[in-house]
Amino acid sequence: MGTIQALRGTRDILPEEVGYWQRVESAARQILGRGAYREIRTPIFEPTELFERGIGEATDVVGKEMYTFKDKGDRSITLRPEGTAGAVRSYIEHSIYSQGGIQRLWYTGPMFRYERPQAGRQRQFHQLGVEVLGSADARADAEVIAIAANILQTLGLKNLRLNINSVGDLEDRQRYRQALVDYLTPYKDQLDPDSQERLSRNPLRILDSKDERTQEIAKDAPSILDYLGSNSQRHFEQVQQLLSDLGIDYELNPRLVRGLDYYTHTAFEIQSDDLGAQATVCGGGRYDGLVKELGGPDTPAVGWAIGLERLILLLQQLQEQPQSALDFYVVSKGDRAEAQALVLAQKLRQAGFSVDLDLTGSGFKKQFTRADKSGAVACLILGDEEAENHTVKLKWMASKEQNAIAQAELLENTDELRRQLDSQKP
RNA sequence: GCGAGCGUAGCCAAGUGGUUAAGGCAGUGGUUUGUGGUACCACCAUUCGUGGGUUCGAGUCCCAUCGUUCGCCCCA
Helix, strand or coil: CCCCCCCCCCCCCCHHHHHHHHHHHHHHHHHHHHCCCEECCCCCEEEHHHHHHHHCCCCHHHHHCCEEEECCCCCEEEECCCCHHHHHHHHHHCCHHHHCCCEEEEEEEEEECCCCCECCECCEEEEEEEEEECCCCHHHHHHHHHHHHHHHHHCCCCCEEEEEEECCCHHHHHHHHHHHHHHHHHHHHHCCHHHHHHHHHCHHHHHHCCCHHHHHHHCCCCCHHHHCCHHHHHHHHHHHHHHHHCCCCCEECCCCCCCCCCCEEEEEEEEEHHHCCCCEEEEEEECCCHHHHCCCCCCCEEEEEEEHHHHHHHHHHHCCCCCCCCCEEEEECCHHHHHHHHHHHHHHHHCCCCEEECCCCCCHHHHHHHHHHHCCCEEEEECHHHHHHCEEEEEECCCCCEEEEEHHHHHHCHHHHHHHHHHHCC
16 A cells, blocks of 8 residues: 555554543652652653663663664664663753752653564553652662552552562672572573573573473572572562551562663562563662663662553553543534634633534534534534524533523523533533 | 464455455435434445466465564563
8 A cells, every 4th residue: 555654563542542541641640749759851862872881781672672773963872762761861961869869750751662563562652650769778669669559559450460579789690690590501401492592691581481391490490589688688578568568469579580781679560461471561670770880879779660551451451431521512504603603612612611613514414413423511503593693502412402592691601501511411 | 583363445344266346333415405312215445455476267376575463582
């Protein structure tokens, strides 16, 4: 076909479903506001180096999934694959740390990863994320998890599982990595091909392989939890205690590994069984080394990101999209009437009513059919007769009752009109 | 990047080598030229994602290509 289509892995969010997005955005905005989180909006593209340094060159996200190109000034530009790096860059660039204390930030917007699309995964997708910068306290870890749980619960989502783990600090992880490689190397030939590859590149990932045989072998592998130093251990215990205090159910999963290099200590995921293979709705954790790595002061931090497409997939399984009821549908026929209808519609809109004006010029019957489909509570009718007397017929769709009223009178007592409309709504 | 399935109208589809491509929804016009949700009638794909091939003949078989879906890798 010669028509232009949206690129692979991108899609339009049409008016028919945008209500879900608006509901998610407003719930999130409200909950984050109550938590004293402030919104930050950073650019959609950044210097490629930001992600290479921040996320880690060895990760798949950087190694094979980035939308990277040269701009006309020969700079290497990358469409952001996630939100944390940009937020941290901005935090450093504007010395936000110098405001002292702890910064609670949130963001939302499109992210880009060059991958094969499948259920719950697109090349352009959207995340909602939070970052708490400046606190190493376990309460920060617990708080961000509580905020995420709060958002998901407020939206009515069910059957979610929270998995948590600690990947320790850099030293813990280094020691564990070695132990794991030592354990797995003798089994190398029996691992699936992907995992054999990962043995040298990213051995921790082998733990959550979907290959059965690999799982069998990984079952008896050493656990990261046995390699945590005393600080890491205490921190992780505190996080668990606080989650219990908050009444948040969780599952300890020592095999949970996050894909980005910057994570330290707490790692967590919230998953659903109703999403197919891409089960993670929310993923996050602590990243104490990132701010310093990107050239800022040594600053502990913790955060998460929710995949909005996945969240909305779940929402659509559970509930109908909210519809905002229309107050008036205006039908008109004849030159003078049509002009008056426009003016009347506009005055009603300015007075706070929602009004759809039929512009088609088709017969009254057709216009009434559309009025019916629009779901309007009432219909306003203007023909030659009404235009002549400057009146309008007001018809209540449900009862089919209708009466003539002067246009000026209709606009006079808007409070009463509002009351009548509301009393007719289902 | 790899594997499998699928591509017929705006949407859902029937069709498995033989004259003119079912049907439903939506849309448009009419029965009712100023009154809706029902009913009835009419119209709505010279064409089956695209290109090539096999054949007397292809939506139907073959190849390629593009798109899409699900899965792997990976992640939100």
